[in-house]
Amino acid sequence: MSVGAWEPQVGGQQEENHREFDRDQLQRLISAALSDNALSGALEEEDLNSSQLIRLPAQQWLEESQHWNNEQLWQLIRFFTIAEMELPGWDAGAESAVIPLAKVLRKRKAPLQREQLLWLRQHSNNRYLPYGPL
Structure with a gap:
């Protein structure tokens, strides 16, 4: 009788979790953030149903951030x-996604400023923002 170790297939899972970014959609999200309206009124139905974006792996956000400026x-x-x-659902x-995006700004020597950190505290109850778990 032989005993072996089962190794799960990681490659398929990574491909399954990897999602191509729709830059037009990200631009719409940026526009919604700039709008004075509630997000639900500033977004298209497709965008409202894209809650998986906020939970994409950090590495994907680190790579995508290369296409965007600090602002x-x-x-x-x-x-x-x-x-x-x-x-x-968001x-x-x-x-x-806030965590890897804030990390990119730190790497670019443009970390979040005090006013921005205070804004995050006022508008979020997520204790992990902006730097993630300790």
């Missing part, structure tokens, strides 16, 4: 922060 990243952070509070906890 656009801040607006995405604002969008995801507000979405987590206002939109059903809660993300420690998996929030």
Whole structure:
């Protein structure tokens, strides 16, 4: 009788979790964050039903962030922060896209400023924002 170790197939799961970003959609999310309206009124139905975006793996957000400037990243952070509070199904906890986006800004030597950190505290009850779990 032989005893072996079963190794799960990781490649298929990684491909399944990897999602291509729709940059037009991300631009709509940025516009919604800039709007004075509630998010539910500023978004298309397709965007409202895209709650999986906030929980995509951090590595995907780190890669995608290369296509956006610092101000656009801040607006995405604002969008995801507000979405987590206002939109059903958008809660993300420690998996929030805000965490890798804030990390990118730190790496770019443009960390969130005091006013931005205070804004996050005022508009979120997610204890992991903006830096993730300790």
